[in-house]
Amino acid sequence: MNEMLDFINTELGMLNRGLVRTPDNEVELERFANSNGGSCDLILMQMAKNYGYKIALLNMLESIKSE
Numbered sequence: 001m002n003e004m005l006d007f008i009n010t011e012l013g014m015l016n017r018g019l020v021r022t023p024d025n026e027v028e029l030e031r032f033a034n035s036n037g038g039s040c041d042l043i044l045m046q047m048a049k050n051y052g053y054k055i056a057l058l059n060m061l062e063s064i065k066s067e
Contacts, residue, residue: 001064008061015054022050 015022020043023029029051033044 004064005061008057008064012054012057012061015050018050020046020050022054023047026051 023032029047032047036044
């Protein structure tokens with residue numbers, strides 16, 4: 001189980017080290033989507049994928065800790 005926790009924590013730590021910042025919450029993602037006016041769609045798409053991955057990792061972490 002420690003290996004899984006280490007993996008999740010490593011992945012979470014890497015999410016903000018790339019070229020595209022991972023939004024902290026859905027409101028931030030929506031704010032960017034509304035303000036970009038149709039430009040930067042590739043960045044928006046990557047932000048959404050990063051945010052989904054972050055949610056999945058956090059859910060896994062919560063599930064593991066509750067066992």
